[in-house]
Amino acid sequence: MSDKIEPMTLDRLRELIEAYGANPERWPEQERGLAVVFIATSAEAQGLLEEAVALDRALDALPAPEPSQALRNGILNAFTPAKPVAANENDGLVATITRWRPRSHSAWHKAAAAAVMFGVLCGVGVSQVFTTTGTIVIAQQPFPQFIQPIPEQPLQNGVAALTLDGEIPAILANTVLQPEVTNDETGEDPEVPLT
Amino acid sequence: MSDDMLLAQIGAGDIAAWEVIIERHLPAVSRYAAYVLGDNAQGEDVAQETFIRLMKKAQSWEANGAGLKSWLFRVARNLCIDQKRKKQPEPIENADFIIDPIDDAATDRRIDIANTVKLALAELPERQQTAIVLVHYEGFSGSEAANFLDISVEAVESLLARARRSLRKALQPDATELLGER
Numbered sequence: 001m002s003d004k005i006e007p008m009t010l011d012r013l014r015e016l017i018e019a020y021g022a023n024p025e026r027w028p029e030q031e032r033g034l035a036v037v038f039i040a041t042s043a044e045a046q047g048l049l050e051e052a053v054a055l056d057r058a059l060d061a062l063p064a065p066e067p068s069q070a071l072r073n074g075i076l077n078a079f080t081p082a083k084p085v086a087a088n089e090n091d092g093l094v095a096t097i098t099r100w101r102p103r104s105h106s107a108w109h110k111a112a113a114a115a116v117m118f119g120v121l122c123g124v125g126v127s128q129v130f131t132t133t134g135t136i137v138i139a140q141q142p143f144p145q146f147i148q149p150i151p152e153q154p155l156q157n158g159v160a161a162l163t164l165d166g167e168i169p170a171i172l173a174n175t176v177l178q179p180e181v182t183n184d185e186t187g188e189d190p191e192v193p194l195t
Numbered sequence: 196m197s198d199d200m201l202l203a204q205i206g207a208g209d210i211a212a213w214e215v216i217i218e219r220h221l222p223a224v225s226r227y228a229a230y231v232l233g234d235n236a237q238g239e240d241v242a243q244e245t246f247i248r249l250m251k252k253a254q255s256w257e258a259n260g261a262g263l264k265s266w267l268f269r270v271a272r273n274l275c276i277d278q279k280r281k282k283q284p285e286p287i288e289n290a291d292f293i294i295d296p297i298d299d300a301a302t303d304r305r306i307d308i309a310n311t312v313k314l315a316l317a318e319l320p321e322r323q324q325t326a327i328v329l330v331h332y333e334g335f336s337g338s339e340a341a342n343f344l345d346i347s348v349e350a351v352e353s354l355l356a357r358a359r360r361s362l363r364k365a366l367q368p369d370a371t372e373l374l375g376e377r
Contacts, residue, residue: 076210078246
């Protein structure tokens with residue numbers, strides 16, 4: 001078949017009927033009118049049509065199933081609303097952690113979540129104790145009453161070098177041996193040496 | 196409202212648009228899968244999976260020439276091909292839609308005819324089967340089917356003609372009943 005409209009012939013009509021069946025509505029639109037006229041004038045064409053009608057009728061005996069209500073409901077329930085984009089989507093680890101909530105309501109999940117939060121917060125606190133200058137800084141401790149102030153110590157060629165002889169590095173020894181000093185009397189936070 | 200506009204609304208979270216799409220396309224997709232698989236339940240499984248995939252696709256949907264209808268049938272066709280590898284169709288035993296409440300013999304006869312046609316359809320090669328279901332049952336034009344199958348209109352007509360010849364041959368033993376022949 002081509003887009004060019006050609007006169008209808010018995011051969012072309014046979015092709016149409018063999019492919020699309022007897023219902024002219026299924027035939028290509030641009031050939032339909034000529035084909036119908038041709039059938040009206042040809043006994044042979046009418047014979048072809050009758051054979052096709054019988055097969056169409058047999059095919060139509062197959063019932064057209066309708067989708068069940070359960071299927072409709074299942075698909076309707078599959079609808080998931082679009083996820084809104086968070087305004088503070090990239091505001092860092094801490095915000096992510098504080099926003100996070102356990103999906104399960106079981107007790108052990110909550111306990112595990114609490115333990116993770118505690119560990120992360122302690123980790124953040126410890127990471128701020130040692131600075132690159134070798135100075136020990138105690139800042140933003142979550143539990144200040146358990147932490148003693150440590151006097152400033154000069155850097156002694158790096159911690160790694162000091163540990164080669166098996167001795168406790170002074171920077172650490174001082175930390176261990178330093179007598180406990182608290183500000184329990186004042187109830188104030190301990191002083192924080194920053195340099 | 197066009198399918199593309201509805202999909203944009205679905206992507207934005209509009210459930211009403213989702214309902215419209217379901218009403219508009221679910222019956223045809225479900226029917227297509229049931230015809231091809233020869234089993235209503237399996238057809239519904241395929242239809243459900245097809246629409247779940249559409250749900251996931253909605254947010255990234257881009258309008259193109261083929262359109263949603265073609266996309267849905269393409270997904271359903273692939274799912275049917277997978278499904279057919281797993282299981283053969285089962286005969287119609289409890290088909291409410293062809294039961295004659297007055298004449299039991301007529302009901303039995305209709306069920307027999309439907310089963311014969313269904314099995315004959317199921318025996319066709321996949322492309323012939325898809326062509327005949329799309330054109331005869333789903334009202335696709337020759338050129339729509341050609342686009343869908345990515346072949347020429349002439350090739351679609353050839354597929355359809357071979358399919359109808361095979362069906363006629365398969366139904367010949369019951370020709371008097373099915374084809375009205377003596």
